Every structure is written in structure tokens, then in C-alpha cells.
Amino acid sequence: MQNVTSTQSEMSDTAISITNLGKRYTLGHQRPKGDGMRHAIESAIRSPIAWIRQRQKERRWETEFWALRNVSLTIKRGEVVGIIGRNGAGKSTLLKLLSRITEPTEGRIRIDGRIASLLEVGTGFHQELTGRENIFLNGAILGMTRAEIVRKFDEIVAFSEVEEFLDTPVKRYSSGMYVRLAFAVAAHLEPEILIVDEVLAVGDSAFQKKCLGKMGSFAESGRTVLFVSHNLDAVRSLCQTGIWLKDGNIHMNGPAGEVIDSYLSSVSQEHSFSFENQDYGLTIEKIALKNDRGTECGVFSPGEDLIVEICYTAHKRIEKPIIALGVLGVNGACFTSNMLLDGHQPDYIEGTGQISCTFRSIPLLPQNYSIKMRIQSGESRENIVSYQDVAFFSVAGDLADYGYRGEFWKWARHSTPVVVPYEWRFADGTTASVALQRIPQMADSVGTHNKI
């Protein structure tokens, strides 16, 4: 922002300007497959005009969904911008539009300078090719010319620390080597504007530091960086400006620290649930989610404790209430705590109080979750309260911390969310274990921000 060098001052001060940007996705776009083409051809042949009308009608009925709408934004040259928001807030869509992977539905973007995007390290890597071959292939895909790659080859190899394995197919690489090589290629693109999405989701911490350092020096040399990450710590330390996207709009735009703080406090309060059942005289004031240090929070690290706290006021005495809590993932319930099964009902509840349930070291993948709650009367077994989505939280963390290092580790984002530690034992007696490791660094940062 301030460190405009002499060459840059000649040019305009703006690197990216976005006006009224919108991207619409049509949800029923993928019609039932078996029906798709046969139906399209058949009806087109039978009566072309009716078919065209039908298509238009169908289009009207398809549900439209704006992943991004009315987004206007100016990013100055040399600015390092962190984009945060819940999953599905439109972050990835924004980056895809900026990197021209998909076209906007409305609005326009003006980009001044060569732009490169790292939406995923290792894009275009081919498992069968050697490290050397992949450097060339990946470089070309990312937009480097052959001459450029040749010129930077040694530098790339040195950064990646895989010299000895240059002529080994990358399928034999460890996940660490793979990521190092991939990042090394991308880091040497030297664009004026760099778009980075979750590159730090893999790799060991030493290499992550190196990547962050590289991005830092990139920013210091006066170039523009757009950075999307769930690692709020990294965003805080790298970025000057924070943009908080919510439901496809810019919710907040300002100094990174401030944006992150209000994001964090909002995530935990966003969905405050309250409820009153007059027949039983029970009011649920609040459902609070807390971490193991007792701070309210909406983002948990894998392996952290999840405390669900029910704050209630019972205007009448309720005998032996049966409480059941469930943690729901995208595909349904992950695990529950149910007094009907464990038999630990309190004798009665009366007046204002709290009941909490601690789920120990939640073994969940980084996805979004919600809590469902049911309270039944101990006498009639009648539901006093029965609600889904009384609270929301998400788990954020690096998949590497789960010990995931397979080729398709990315699929974990859509995989069954519960992970229990497991171990493979092979015919030769060797074993390989996959288990969650706590990452205190991330947990601490979330905790301290909440205390402020």
C-alpha cells in the first residue's frame, strides 16, 4: 500500500477493481442423467418449436443460486488481502472468477498486471511423470513459457529440496516432497498479482513456514496477494486487509485484525437459538458451544473438546427430563449423547440453570456441522423441545494433521466426517497408522481471540 516503488507509481494505484460482480449457478442444471440426452434429442426431433418453449420453461423453473452478488471492491497495488468467511460464503467463487476459471454472470473485473492463481498446489501434476518433467508441465499449465522455466529451474529445485529425486516419478514421492515441489513451481511464477487458496492445507509445519515466508517476501516486494485460508492466524500475520464474505456479499472490509476479530465473535453468536414451550413452562435461553478452555467459539480444531451448553429457565418443575444432543454433519448424525440410552437424567430441573455435555476430542474432519437437540418429558415421553440446527460450528484444520496423505486426501472434505484412529497391518508385519494429532497452535489462537 504505502511502499509504492518508482516503477509502480507511474502506473495506476489499483491492481484489481471489481464492480457489481455476480455469479449465478443454476441448481437443477444437471438433469437426471439417464434421461438427459435421449430426452433432449427425442423431443427436439419430434417438435422443435415445442422443445424450445419447453426448454425456456424449464430454465425458468430451475432454481437459481447466486454464489456471489453485488460485490464491489478495490484492491490496491501491493496490498495483501485475506478473504475469510464460512464454507459456501463465496470465497472460492470469487477466486475462480478472478482467475478466469469461470465467467461472471454480471458485473466486471479489471485486473492490472499479470495474475497467477494457486487454487491448489500440484494442479496438473502427473503421477507417472518424474519430478523434472512435472516442473515443466506444471509451469506451462500455470502460464510460464519454456524459456522462463529453464531459467528458473535450478531455483525451483533448490526451493523444493527434492534434488535427489528429480528423475523419480512423483507417484513415488512422499506427500511432503510432492507438496514442496508443487509449491516451488508455483512460487516461482512471479506474477504481479497472486491468488492463493488454502495452499497451506498440506505439508509439514516447517515447510508451511517457508511458504508463508515466501508469500511474505512476495508481498514486501510490492506485489498484490489475495489469500484465502481457514488458518486465521496466517491471515492475521500476513494480511493488511481482511475481507469477510457472507452469503455472497462483502460483509466487512477493513484492517485484517479487526475483520478477523469480529468474524470470530460472530461465528459463535451468529445462530443464537432460543425457544419457549408454554405447556411445560420451559424456556431455552441459549445454546452455547465452547471449547475445552470454556470460551465460546464456532470454529473447532480437530481433536478439541466440544462443549454444548444448554441455558434454560424452567418455570415449572420438570421431572427427569430426557435430553438428547446430536452432532450432524452433511450426511446426517455423526454422534449423539442420549439420556434415553445412557440413563443419566437429572432428577428434575427447575429455575434458571445450565446443563452441558462435553464431547471429548471430537474426531471430525474439517466440514460444517450443526447440533440437534431434543428434550422429552420423563413422565409422558412427550417432546418438550425437538429441534435441528440449534447451533452451528465448523471444524478447521489441516488434513495432514489427521495423518491423511493419500492421493485423494482432498476428498476428505466430502467424506464421512467421523474419523477414528486406525492402523493398517501389512503382510510383512509392517504397520501404518492414521490418527489425529492435536495442533495446539491453532486452538490457542482461536481461544485468545475470543478472550479479547
Added chain:
Amino acid sequence: MSELVIEAGRAEGQYWRDLWRYRELFYFLAWRDLLVRYKQTFVGVGWSLIRPLLTMMVLTIVFGKLGKMPSGGLPYPLLVLCGMLPWQFFSMAMSESGNSLVSNSNLISKVYFPRLVITVSSVITSFVDFVISMAFLAILMIWYRFTPPAQLFLLPLFVLLVFGASLGVGLWISALMVEYRDFRFIVPFIVQFGLYISPVGFQSSVVPQRFRFFYALNPMVGIIDGFRWCILGARSSVYWPGISIAVIDVTALMLSGLWYFRRTEQTFADVI
């Protein structure tokens, strides 16, 4: 300083500029496909010789020996090979480029570059195989002590024609395949069927004269006729209107394929 404006329906000019800027990617993607194709195979590149050799033997036996098709005084294996080279290039390019976008979907959803590069380079990959098989034809001609006629120098025109036909069909199928995976089943069927309706194992002169015009609507008829005329000489009968039909067919395929590809290209990343 390059300034880029991104809008719905952005300017066509920008696209072709980008295509030029990414010109080296044509080479890199084709190189990748070739490199990968024969990795961990025992025979390696030999496959692009063994395949036409075996097919040639089968077709010679079936059509030449059992079917007793007229050869016009030419060695039947040469006749078959001349038809098979363009046909194998066409059919392989069709299957490879048809799948090219879908099999590179990770690239399409992660990085920007003109998608045309993917489809074109998969045609180039098949073209390399075609060139290797041409060497095989040369060897066979030496074996038969066959001297090619003067019109051999016109061969590049027909090579261009078969390249255009492959690209045109490839553009259509690859773009259609993004939305309709049905083509995964249609393409092998066309390939299998096409071998028999195109004059690969026989000369197009065996088709009765009054049907020849309709027969020649298949662009591969004109192309294969042309190949035989250039390489083996006038003795194999050529249906001249067929060649002009092939030129028209190929031009129409290319232009319409390009149009459809460009029209659907913006939504590839959303649909794939």
C-alpha cells in the same frame, strides 16, 4: 502493462490472444500424453507399429483373401494400410480428444487457459502415432518394391484434411461430453461401425456407382480415396466428387465444432 477486463461474454479477441500466449502448452500437453502413454509398458512405442500391423493382417485376410475384394492389381496389404492410416488416426483422435476435457477436469476446474489447447493437443498426440505408422507404411512399400506416383507430393493436403476432420469431430465430442457423458458409449460405437462403412478394408469402387454420391457423404471416404490415390497411384479408382464433398464436410465440421466449443466453453468449469 497488461490490463485485463473480465465480463460476462468477454471479447473474442482476448481469447485468441490468450491462445497465442499459451501456444507452448499445446506442445507440453501432447508431450505429457505421449510420455505417459508408454510408461510402464514393455513394448513401448512399438505399440504404434504393432497395432496397425495386426489390424492390417486381419483386414487383408478378411477382405482380400476370404472376401476376395478387387485389389486393382495392387498388393492388398498396401491397399489396406493406406486406408487404415487415416482411419486409425481419425478414430483414435476422436476417442482421445472426445475424452480430453473430461479426463483433464482437474485442470479445468483449477486453472485458466484456453480450453481449446486441451482438445487440440490430444489430436496432436494421435497425429504423432499417425506419423510413426507412416514410417511403417514406407517400410512396407520398400518391402514390396513399390514406387509411389508423382502425386505423392499432394499427400500433405489429405493429411491436413484428415487432421481437420479429426479436430472438428474432436471439438464437438469433447464439448458435448462435458455435459452428456452418453458420448462415452457413443464414441466406441462410431469407431467400430465406421471401420466397416468407411473404405478401410476395401476400395470405394466396390460401392455401386449410383450409391457413390451418398457413400461419399462420409468425409472419410474422400480422405481414404485421396490417400490411396497419392500413395498408390491412379490405379485405385478415385471418386472425385467425393473428395470435394470431404473438403466441404471437414470445413463444416471444423467451423461448427469451433462454434459449439466456444459457445459452451465458459460453462465447462461449472458443469464438468
